[in-house]
Amino acid sequence: MKRALLLLLVFSVIFAGIAGAVKITYWQYYFETKVKLVDLLIEEFEKQNPGIEVEHVTFPYENFNEKVAVSVPAGVGPDVLTLFYGWIPLYVTSGYLVPLPEAEFSSEYLNSEFFPFVSKGIEFNGVPYALPTAVRALALFWNKDLFAEVGLDPETPPTTFAEMVEFAKKLTKYDTKGNIIQAGLTMQPSGQGHQWIREVLVRQLGGTPYSADTRTVLYAATAPETLKVYTDLITKDKVGYPGFLNDDVTAFRSLKAAMTIDGSFRLGTFRSLTNLNWGVTELPSMNGVKSNFASFWAHGITTNATGDKLDASIKFLKFITSEYAQKLWLEQVGELPANPKVAAAYYDHPEYGPFLKGLEYAHATFFVNESGQRQVLMDAVDKVWIQGMDPIKALKEAAAEDQAIIDEFWSRVE
Amino acid sequence: MKISQKRIVTAYVFLAIPLIFYIVVRFYPMLYSFWLSFTNWKLISPKKDFVGFDNFVKLFKDRVFITSLWNTIKYVTFGIPLVIVLSLFLATTLNKVRHLQWFYRLLYVMPYITPLVAVSWVWRWIYQRPPAGILNNLLMAFGLDAQPFLTSMNQSLPAIVVTTVWVNLGYCIIIYLAGLQTVPQEYIEAAKIDGATSRQSFFRITLPLLNPITVFLVVTQSITFLRIFTQVYNMTDQGSGGPLNSTKPLVLYIYQKAFRSFDMGLASSATVILFMLIMGITLVQLLVLNKRVQY
Numbered sequence: 056m057k058r059a060l061l062l063l064l065v066f067s068v069i070f071a072g073i074a075g076a077v078k079i080t081y082w083q084y085y086f087e088t089k090v091k092l093v094d095l096l097i098e099e100f101e102k103q104n105p106g107i108e109v110e111h112v113t114f115p116y117e118n119f120n121e122k123v124a125v126s127v128p129a130g131v132g133p134d135v136l137t138l139f140y141g142w143i144p145l146y147v148t149s150g151y152l153v154p155l156p157e158a159e160f161s162s163e164y165l166n167s168e169f170f171p172f173v174s175k176g177i178e179f180n181g182v183p184y185a186l187p188t189a190v191r192a193l194a195l196f197w198n199k200d201l202f203a204e205v206g207l208d209p210e211t212p213p214t215t216f217a218e219m220v221e222f223a224k225k226l227t228k229y230d231t232k233g234n235i236i237q238a239g240l241t242m243q244p245s246g247q248g249h250q251w252i253r254e255v256l257v258r259q260l261g262g263t264p265y266s267a268d269t270r271t272v273l274y275a276a277t278a279p280e281t282l283k284v285y286t287d288l289i290t291k292d293k294v295g296y297p298g299f300l301n302d303d304v305t306a307f308r309s310l311k312a313a314m315t316i317d318g319s320f321r322l323g324t325f326r327s328l329t330n331l332n333w334g335v336t337e338l339p340s341m342n343g344v345k346s347n348f349a350s351f352w353a354h355g356i357t358t359n360a361t362g363d364k365l366d367a368s369i370k371f372l373k374f375i376t377s378e379y380a381q382k383l384w385l386e387q388v389g390e391l392p393a394n395p396k397v398a399a400a401y402y403d404h405p406e407y408g409p410f411l412k413g414l415e416y417a418h419a420t421f422f423v424n425e426s427g428q429r430q431v432l433m434d435a436v437d438k439v440w441i442q443g444m445d446p447i448k449a450l451k452e453a454a455a456e457d458q459a460i461i462d463e464f465w466s467r468v469e
Numbered sequence: 470m471k472i473s474q475k476r477i478v479t480a481y482v483f484l485a486i487p488l489i490f491y492i493v494v495r496f497y498p499m500l501y502s503f504w505l506s507f508t509n510w511k512l513i514s515p516k517k518d519f520v521g522f523d524n525f526v527k528l529f530k531d532r533v534f535i536t537s538l539w540n541t542i543k544y545v546t547f548g549i550p551l552v553i554v555l556s557l558f559l560a561t562t563l564n565k566v567r568h569l570q571w572f573y574r575l576l577y578v579m580p581y582i583t584p585l586v587a588v589s590w591v592w593r594w595i596y597q598r599p600p601a602g603i604l605n606n607l608l609m610a611f612g613l614d615a616q617p618f619l620t621s622m623n624q625s626l627p628a629i630v631v632t633t634v635w636v637n638l639g640y641c642i643i644i645y646l647a648g649l650q651t652v653p654q655e656y657i658e659a660a661k662i663d664g665a666t667s668r669q670s671f672f673r674i675t676l677p678l679l680n681p682i683t684v685f686l687v688v689t690q691s692i693t694f695l696r697i698f699t700q701v702y703n704m705t706d707q708g709s710g711g712p713l714n715s716t717k718p719l720v721l722y723i724y725q726k727a728f729r730s731f732d733m734g735l736a737s738s739a740t741v742i743l744f745m746l747i748m749g750i751t752l753v754q755l756l757v758l759n760k761r762v763q764y
Contacts, residue, residue, distance in 0.1 A: 124513040149514040234599040426729040
């Protein structure tokens with residue numbers, strides 16, 4: 056009798072194991088605080104959804120695309136994975152992502168639960184493919200001690216572009232030979248500088264970076280002066296240059312740059328420095344126009360997930376992008392919530408506030424080849440300050456190269 | 470089976486293990502990348518269509534590819550004479566040193582055994598503009614103007630060559646020192662008795678006898694310079710091979726095409742071209758330099 060009971064127990068456990076649980080796999084790159092938080096979220100999710108089991112797999116950021124490339128065709132890839140929004144076109148055209156089902160993620164749902172730039176950023180050919188938990192934006196960091204040193208009010212950062220230039224000039228120090236030994240403003244197009252040029256300066260000068268269908272480069276035609284406005288800071292005002300003290304982050308953290316434009320992901324870096332007395336504020340406006348660049352990592356469902364797994368993946372996606380998850384994400388990872396309702400509570404936060412305000416008027420560039428398109432603007436800046444090319448010509452050349460990258464992408468897709 | 474036959478079989482069984490390993494991890498991927506060079510494979514896409522010579526045509530129309538091909542040739546032509554002449558000079562000098570020779574040897578070999586990424590970053594900082602770069606601070610201490618080095622179109626490639634030469638010197642010196650020990654002292658002494666100057670005996674005896682070593686070093690160093698990557702990747706902004714592609718070698722071009730633009734087909738084609746370049750240069754060097762010297 057005892058033996059029969061035991062046998063029954065064993066069978067029922069095995070049976071439950073086979074019939075009951077749907078197991079889905081979630082992939083993201085390794086970033087300690089994110090990994091810890093997702094583990095926590097999965098535990099919570101599994102409690103709320105008995106019968107669904109989520110396996111959490113992480114790997115180094117450097118191998119992300121290679122790893123996915125070999126796993127998904129072999130059928131051992133994830134059901135849900137995290138990817139940079141700029142890679143969505145590539146993943147979709149390679150046949151890896153399934154569109155977000157309209158029934159669960161209607162446009163009303165997306166519009167009410169996420170910032171406006173998100174719904175544009177997750178689209179490919181008008182169809183949404185992924186959803187973020189957190190987003191990033193740009194802001195202006197300033198060093199309060201260096202401000203005080205030159206007699207500027209350490210609590211009053213510049214609010215307009217003209218003011219920023221004026222401050223930067225005051226804050227730049229030179230040696231007897233005219234070499235910069237303290238930069239007023241970091242000028243690093245390879246950092247966030249190219250985003251600032253493309254999505255902020257272009258719009259502030261009355262232009263549009265790309266056409267509405269994202270297939271035509273417009274910045275050189277609609278705002279030809281943009282690059283000049285940027286490179287004048289290097290060649291005319293001489294407040295900084297690319298590579299000063301190696302890079303913008305190093306220069307600012309070693310107290311050798313008074314102002315820098317960087318992303319919300321940098322908060323963690325600066326926060327831990329006790330000798331750096333910094334503040335952060337919204338990007339300066341120009342011609343009365345405010346603009347910002349936002350970007351994000353998003354979670355998408357892959358073609359691996361079908362049937363029960365697809366249903367489970369949808370539930371999981373909803374859960375990790377929920378208000379609850381976003382709040383924890385902000386607290387534990389320090390990234391900005393993608394939902395304006397969650398963000399609202401932090402508007403007056405001295406560190407998150409300036410970024411969150413920026414999100415309201417932010418744009419996410421539609422990249423078809425993120426590194427290639429960044430290189431184009433890095434090269435344009437180099438052409439002006441190293442080779443002495445006319446900035447208007449350099450921007451025109453950049454636009455032509457950018458267009459070639461975009462055309463090449465679409466010629467492959469169609 | 471006879472004992473001798475058994476022995477042969479055993480030998481082949483043992484040989485088979487490295488052979489299979491070599492075929493699987495070397496030859497197969499090599500042949501496969503030859504095949505890939507004729508496809509339009511994008512890294513994350515399952516599609517691999519045959520496109521003939523399209524990739525090669527595309528490469529030779531790409532200005533950046535031509536620049537990086539040209540840069541690669543520059544690395545070799547600047548780097549090889551420098552590293553060979555300097556290491557030969559230092560090795561012959563070191564060979565005369567009687568005291569603390571081990572110490573000097575260690576000193577020169579140090580850069581070679583240091584991880585290249587670390588070396589590259591140290592040099593990246595040495596080359597910084599003021600106020601950070603040591604080299605520029607030195608120049609300015611002597612009243613000279615600061616130089617842009619890595620942020621200049623003309624100076625960046627030579628600056629990276631200097632770093633690479635500095636790294637490879639140690640290895641070349643050790644090999645030359647070993648070679649110098651094999652030069653029979655009787656020849657030198659005989660020449661001395663016949664009235665040869667030390668210069669004559671160096672150029673007429675030592676150098677010709679060192680020829681096999683020189684050939685070995687020229688060939689292996691050329692391959693090293695043709696495959697230069699780590700230094701450039703770590704010493705330029707965002708590993709871009711900049712400014713404006715002025716330092717970008719072929720391998721970096723291949724890397725960017727493969728893992729940044731995910732264009733595996735094109736990257737494979739560039740790899741095939743690099744392979745042929747290395748093969749060609751090596752064969753020419755072996756033909757021209759390899760002369761048997763006998764006295």
